[in-house]
Every structure is written in structure tokens, then in C-alpha cells.
Amino acid sequence: MNANDFNPHTPLSSLAIGTVATITDIHTDDALRQRLQALGFRMGKPIEIIRKARFNGPVQVRVGTTDVMLRLSEAAKIEVRTA
Amino acid sequence: MKKIALLGMPNTGKSTLFNRITGGAARVGNWPGITVELLTGKILLGGDMVELIDLPGIYDIHGFSEDEQVVRHFLHDNVPDLAVVVLNATQIERQLSLLLQLKQLNLNMVVLLNMADEAKKFGITIDGDKMAQLLGMPIHLISAKYGQGQPESMQAIAKALRYPTPGMAESLRTQLEQDAHIEQEMARVLGSAVQVPARLSDTRTDTLDSVLLHPWLGLPIFFGIMYLLFQAIFLLGQPLQGGVNASLGWLRDIVLTPACAGLPTWLSGLLLDGIYNGVATVAAFVPIIILFFLFMAIVEDTGYLSRAAFLMDALMAKMGLDGRSFVMLLMGFGCNVPALMGTRVMRSRSLRLLSMLVIPFSLCSARLQVFVFITAALFSPKAAPLVLFSLYLFSFAAAIATALLFKKQFANAEPFVLELPPYRFPTGHQMWMRGWHEVTHFLRRASQFIIAGVVLVWLLTNLPASAAPASSDTLAGMLGAWLHPLFAPIGINEQLTIALLFGFVAKEIVIGSLAVIYGLSGDALGGALGQQLDWVQAYSFMLFTLIYTPCLSTIATLRNESKSNGFTLFALVWSLALAWAVSFVFYQGARGLGY
Ligand SMILES: Nc1nc2c(ncn2[C@@H]2O[C@H](COP(=O)(O)OP(=O)(O)O)[C@@H](O)[C@H]2O)c(=O)[nH]1
Numbered sequence: 001m002n003a004n005d006f007n008p009h010t011p012l013s014s015l016a017i018g019t020v021a022t023i024t025d026i027h028t029d030d031a032l033r034q035r036l037q038a039l040g041f042r043m044g045k046p047i048e049i050i051r052k053a054r055f056n057g058p059v060q061v062r063v064g065t066t067d068v069m070l071r072l073s074e075a076a077k078i079e080v081r082t083a
Numbered sequence: 084m085k086k087i088a089l090l091g092m093p094n095t096g097k098s099t100l101f102n103r104i105t106g107g108a109a110r111v112g113n114w115p116g117i118t119v120e121l122l123t124g125k126i127l128l129g130g131d132m133v134e135l136i137d138l139p140g141i142y143d144i145h146g147f148s149e150d151e152q153v154v155r156h157f158l159h160d161n162v163p164d165l166a167v168v169v170l171n172a173t174q175i176e177r178q179l180s181l182l183l184q185l186k187q188l189n190l191n192m193v194v195l196l197n198m199a200d201e202a203k204k205f206g207i208t209i210d211g212d213k214m215a216q217l218l219g220m221p222i223h224l225i226s227a228k229y230g231q232g233q234p235e236s237m238q239a240i241a242k243a244l245r246y247p248t249p250g251m252a253e254s255l256r257t258q259l260e261q262d263a264h265i266e267q268e269m270a271r272v273l274g275s276a277v278q279v280p281a282r283l284s285d286t287r288t289d290t291l292d293s294v295l296l297h298p299w300l301g302l303p304i305f306f307g308i309m310y311l312l313f314q315a316i317f318l319l320g321q322p323l324q325g326g327v328n329a330s331l332g333w334l335r336d337i338v339l340t341p342a343c344a345g346l347p348t349w350l351s352g353l354l355l356d357g358i359y360n361g362v363a364t365v366a367a368f369v370p371i372i373i374l375f376f377l378f379m380a381i382v383e384d385t386g387y388l389s390r391a392a393f394l395m396d397a398l399m400a401k402m403g404l405d406g407r408s409f410v411m412l413l414m415g416f417g418c419n420v421p422a423l424m425g426t427r428v429m430r431s432r433s434l435r436l437l438s439m440l441v442i443p444f445s446l447c448s449a450r451l452q453v454f455v456f457i458t459a460a461l462f463s464p465k466a467a468p469l470v471l472f473s474l475y476l477f478s479f480a481a482a483i484a485t486a487l488l489f490k491k492q493f494a495n496a497e498p499f500v501l502e503l504p505p506y507r508f509p510t511g512h513q514m515w516m517r518g519w520h521e522v523t524h525f526l527r528r529a530s531q532f533i534i535a536g537v538v539l540v541w542l543l544t545n546l547p548a549s550a551a552p553a554s555s556d557t558l559a560g561m562l563g564a565w566l567h568p569l570f571a572p573i574g575i576n577e578q579l580t581i582a583l584l585f586g587f588v589a590k591e592i593v594i595g596s597l598a599v600i601y602g603l604s605g606d607a608l609g610g611a612l613g614q615q616l617d618w619v620q621a622y623s624f625m626l627f628t629l630i631y632t633p634c635l636s637t638i639a640t641l642r643n644e645s646k647s648n649g650f651t652l653f654a655l656v657w658s659l660a661l662a663w664a665v666s667f668v669f670y671q672g673a674r675g676l677g678y
Pocket of ligand 1: 092093095096098099197198199200201225227384507509
């Protein structure tokens with residue numbers, strides 16, 4: 001694999017629609033991390049960007065069989081690895 | 084009596100199951116966080132009466148949200164004899180974490196994997212027996228909506244109830260390192276008992292979303308759907324309303340008037356002109372209200388509300404609110420009270436308070452009755468729908484203006500994270516239960532407030548006995564005259580002032596009391612109002628009715644939810660001041676322009 005297309009520290013918010021990545025870290029406060037974990041956001045899990053709302057609105061992502069929307073500010077705190 | 088607690092994540096079908104088991108009518112909604120009150124029901128199980136308690140949905144037993152605290156406190160203070168844990172089978176790969184957490188509490192447990200029908204459709208296979216073996220507890224696949232698996236699961240519940248509860252681990256402290264253990268355990272159970280397809284095949288939801296959440300068309304479609312729903316409600320509701328009106332009038336003329344003929348004049352006046360006219364005028368709106376809630380229930384159940392939150396979040400953020408606040412505003416169109424309670428899903432107190440400040444401006448179904456009545460009396464059939472629509476715009480405008488004005492005082496950094504459930508459609512039974520629920524709700528309100536309200540209005544307009552009914556010498560006349568200086572500048576006459584005064588208790592009383600004050604009901608009352616008022620006065624009256632405090636229940640809920648007298652008072656005073664100011668500007672402006 002080429003080092004250029006492998007970035008372990010990409011924020012989720014920067015991914016394009018349709019990208020599938022792997023969750024590597026969650027940098028939120030404990031309360032939100034817990035909520036995200038309960039929604040299926042766990043290290044090593046694949047996550048897909050389904051769509052983004054207009055006007056910098058929330059992004060819709062799919063983790064496992066669950067669809068979740070979150071704001072860009074929260075998505076920026078979730079670190080992913082793209083392959 | 085033995086107690087069974089229903090536990091599970093939000094939107095897993097606990098309310099649906101609760102209704103199915105108890106035959107009751109708890110609200111169900113395809114929206115994470117709709118179960119807002121602790122519902123309990125008693126059922127006969129294996130020869131004994133047992134109590135079933137529907138707890139709020141929780142994501143995490145150690146979580147920080149208000150609902151999670153409620154559940155923690157509940158479990159701590161009343162250890163149930165059995166916990167029935169409801170999980171969404173289609174999301175088993177993540178919901179298992181809650182089950183494993185609950186398992187550590189050492190409760191007596193039965194696990195129900197709900198939505199087995201959807202899991203099958205999505206191609207998820209679950210080996211329930213294998214899972215039961217691995218976890219060492221009874222596990223059953225069910226479908227609460229359609230009833231599959233119910234007999235077996237009820238048997239399992241009855242059987243488990245025979246064992247004493249092992250007692251709970253004494254502390255429910257956050258133990259984050261346990262999560263590592265939970266993850267291993269999840270992998271072990273899921274690996275051998277569950278198969279999830281690599282890609283979820285809910286193509287119906289994906290296709291619908293690609294249209295309904297379209298970047299440019301999403302919002303126009305949303306408002307289009309809302310508009311069509313309202314059109315449909317009135318198209319279907321108005322003939323029904325006319326029918327109810329006609330039969331109630333017939334009942335009065337043919338049955339009640341002759342029956343009351345032998346009574347003293349004052350008593351037949353109280354019974355016929357007071358109670359019957361008042362209640363009948365309000366009752367005519369029941370069909371519209373039922374239809375309204377039925378449509379709301381369908382929208383809520385389809386999962387479209389979460390989509391509305393997605394579409395509106397960016398705009399709401401500019402007002403210091405979020406997508407959930409918008410959904411609660413929409414829910415407020417039905418009734419403000421559950422909408423206010425729905426804000427419990429928010430963790431930030433500032434965001435909650437700001438949402439609670441704007442929700443009472445939602446044009447609720449009780450206010451809708453007043454507006455339908457007045458617009459029908461004063462505007463042409465062509466103009467009436469537009470006038471009604473303009474009031475909805477004012478409702479949004481009042482909410483937006485209030486949020487913009489106070490967002491600095493209620494600044495918050497609440498994260499916005501929300502599940503998007505798949506689209507679902509309610510069954511006929513679910514819709515029927517919901518309609519029935521609204522009828523009983525109305526009858527309860529009617530017996531509590533409306534009758535008492537109209538009796539009081541009748542007394543005020545008929546006492547002292549020496550005064551001519553409804554004249555300026557009656558108590559009502561004096562009260563109206565006394566308040567007149569305040570209401571004259573906004574074009575509201577003395578009779579309407581009395582109606583507004585009682586509208587403080589509940590908006591249904593407004594038209595009920597107008598019926599009593601004018602001694603007329605239905606169309607005759609509309610005619611009298613049309614004679615006496617011009618459209619500017621009527622519209623000013625409607626604006627005031629829209630914006631000032633919705634009802635006593637709303638105030639009580641504001642107080643309960645905010646736990647602050649100061650905030651409640653502030654919300655009250657602000658809405659009164661805004662109502663007066665808006666009506667004043669409208670009335671004087673329209674008069675100034677020569678209308
Ligand atoms: N397909 C399907 N839908 C269900 C089932 N049980 C509940 N639902 C739907 O799931 C949504 C959430 O149900 P609800 O009872 O409100 O969940 P709660 O939040 O856990 O109380 C509603 O739209 C229900 O109609 C089921 O067994 N199958």
C-alpha cells in the first residue's frame with residue numbers, strides 16, 4: 001500500500017459522500033463518546049458517509065445496521081482511517 | 084404485586100409491546116425518545132396480577148441523559164421482580180452492549196428480540212437458542228407490531244417470574260474499563276449466533292431517502308407534504324364537523340328542549356344555553372381533532388420526523404436550537420404538553436429551556452378549533468384557508484423571533500446526534516388505538532375543564548339575577564369593562580375579553596364561552612360574530628389567542644420540566660407581552676392603513 005492513500009488521522013467530517021472508512025478514535029467528551037458507542041461507533045468499525053445536508057448541516061452516516069446523523073462539529077471529533 | 088420493568092434502547096418497540104400486552108394506548112412513535120411518561124399497566128399472568136412498567140429508552144445504563152438517570156434511579160429504588168429487555172433485532176450488533184451492561188446488574192431477565200419481521204426482511208439471521216445458551220438467559224424473537232412470538236414470550240415471562248430476583252450489584256458506577264470486556268463478549272455472542280449481511284438491504288428506505296432528503300428538493304417536499312396533510316384534514320373533516328353540528332342541534336331541538344320544558348327557567352338556561360351549547364360547540368370539532376392526530380401519528384410513525392430534523396438542523400442552529408427542537412415544534416401542533424416533555428432528550432439545560440420557551444408558540448389543535456371557527460364566521464370560504472395558513476406562519480415567526488432574541492441568554496454547545504430509523508407504516512390497529520386515545524383524551528379534558536369553564540361563564544353572564552343576561556350589568560360585563568382599557572387598543576371587545584380570560588385555562592373554552600356569552604351555538608354563533616366584528620378585529624383576536632399562554636396544563640408542564648418558577652414566570656410574561664404587542668401593531672397598523 002502507498003503511504004499517500006493511507007491516512008490514519010482523517011476527521012470524519014472531511015470525507016466525501018460514499019466513502020467507507022474505519023473508526024480509529026473518538027475525541028469527544030465522555031458523555032458523547034458513550035452515546036456514540038451505544039449507537040455502534042466503536043474502534044475498528046467501518047463507517048460510511050451516506051449524505052450531507054445543505055448549508056453545512058448534519059451528515060448522515062451508517063455504522064453497521066444503524067443510520068445516524070450528526071453535526072459536522074461532532075463529526076470532526078471522530079477520527080477515521082481511509083484505505 | 085410483582086413488578087415487571089420494560090427496558091431497552093429508544094425506538095425498539097417497547098411502547099408497542101406494552102400496548103399489545105396491556106391492551107392500553109401508550110403513544111408509539113418512530114422517533115428516538117418519544118416515551119416521556121412512565122406508563123404502567125396491570126395484567127393477569129399465570130393466575131396472578133402483575134404490574135408492567137414501561138421505562139424510558141436508554142442507550143447506556145451509565146449514560147448522562149435525563150432518561151438514563153430516571154431509569155437508574157428507578158432500578159435503584161424499586162428493584163423489579165423481572166426486567167424484560169427489548170432489543171431491536173435489526174440492530175443487535177450494537178444493542179447487545181446494553182444487554183451485557185444490564186446483565187452485570189444481576190437482574191432477573193428475559194430478553195425479547197423485537198422487529199423479527201424487519202430483521203428477516205433485511206436478511207439478518209439470529210439463532211435465538213444459541214444466543215440464549217451463550218448468555219445464559221431466556222431469549223425470544225418477537226414482532227410486537229404484528230404479534231409473532233407473543234405466546235412463547237409471555238410463557239417465558241410467567242416462568243421467569245417464579246424465580247426470585249438475584250438482587251443487584253450495589254453500585255451502578257461508571258466503569259469504563261468494563262467496556263473492553265463487553266466488546267469481547269459482544270464479539271463472542273454475535274460471531275456464533277447472528278449473521279448480518281455485509282450491506283444492509285433496506286432498499287426501500289434508501290430509495291425514499293434519496294428523494295425525501297434530496298439536497299435541494301428535501302425542504303420543499305417537506306413543506307409540500309405538510310400543506311397537503313392540512314388540506315386533507317379539512318377536506319375530510321369539515322363534512323364530519325357539519326354532521327356532528329347538525330345532529331347535536333337536532334338533539335337539542337327534538338329531545339332536550341322538550342325535556343327541559345318543565346324545569347325552572349334559570350335551570351333550563353344553565354343546562355341548555357350554558358352547558359349544552361358550550362360543550363356542543365366544542366364537540367363539533369372532535370372529528371377534525373381526531374383526524375389531525377391520526378395524521379400526526381402516521382407521520383410520527385413513518386420515521387419522517389427524524390428526516391425533518393436532518394433537513395432543518397442547519398437553519399435551527401442559527402437560532403441557537405437544533406433539529407430536535409424543530410421536531411418538538413411540529414409535535415406542538417398537536418399538543419404543546421408532550422412536545423415540552425419531549426425536550427427531555429436534550430442534555431444541555433440552556434438548549435432545553437430555549438426549546439421550551441418557543442414550543443408554546445406552536446399552534447396547537449385546541450387553538451386550531453378557535454381559528455377554524457372564527458375564520459369560517461368572518462372570511463369567505465376562499466379566504467379562510469389562507470387566513471389559517473397565515474396564522475401558522477405567525478406561529479413559526481413568533482417562535483423564530485423569540486429564539487433569535489434570547490439565544491444569547493441560552494447559549495449552548497449541545498452535540499446533535501440522532502438516529503434515523505427506517506421508514507415504517509402504522510397498522511390499522513395502531514391508527515385506531517391512537518384515534519381512540521384522542522377521543523378519550525378529549526372527553527377527559529371536556530369533563531375537567533370545559534364543563535366547569537362554561538358553567539362559570541354562564542354564571543358570570545347571568546349574575547346578579549337582576550341584570551339582563553349578558554348585559555353590561557352582569558359580573559362578566561363589569562369584568563369586561565374593567566379590562567377594556569387594556570384590550571381596546573388591540574380591537575378586542577368586552578365579550579371577547581371574557582372569552583380570552585377563560586381561554587387561559589384551556590383554549591377549547593374560548594369558543595365554548597363565546598357560545599354561552601352570546602347564547603347561541605354553531606352557525607348561529609358564527610353569524611352573530613360576523614355581524615359584530617370586522618375582519619381586523621377578528622384577526623387581532625386570533626393573533627392574541629395564538630401567542631398568549633396556551634393553557635394551564637402547558638404552564639404546569641413548563642414548571643415541572645424546568646423546575647424553575649422564575650423561568651415559568653418569564654415564559655408566561657413574555658408570551659403575554661408579545662401577544663399584546665403583535666396584536667397592537669397589527670390592529671393599529673391595519674386601522675392606520677384605512678381597513
Ligand atoms: N416492523 C416492526 N416495527 C415495529 C415493531 N415493534 C415496533 N415497531 C415500530 O417501531 C417504532 C418504534 O416503536 P415504539 O413502540 O414507539 O418504540 P419505543 O420508543 O421503544 O417505545 C414504531 O414505528 C413502531 O410501529 C415490530 O415488531 N416490527
